Amino acid sequence: MASSTVFFCKECGYESAKWLGKCPGCNSWNSFVEEKINKKASKTSTR
Ligand SMILES: [Zn+2]
Numbered sequence: 001m002a003s004s005t006v007f008f009c010k011e012c013g014y015e016s017a018k019w020l021g022k023c024p025g026c027n028s029w030n031s032f033v034e035e036k037i038n039k040k041a042s043k044t045s046t047r
Helices: none
Strands: 004-009 032-037
Touching: none
Parallel strands: none
Antiparallel strands: 004 032
């Protein structure tokens, strides 16, 4: 199992798998915030 963490730019909503100092979407510095995502039974059929 893997707990995923993504980073969102709070300025434009740009999503990245890792933290970026500068957003390539809106060129804002330090605008990324960490967001934890819990994927729960999306595509896997558990039986
Ligand atoms: Zn941005």
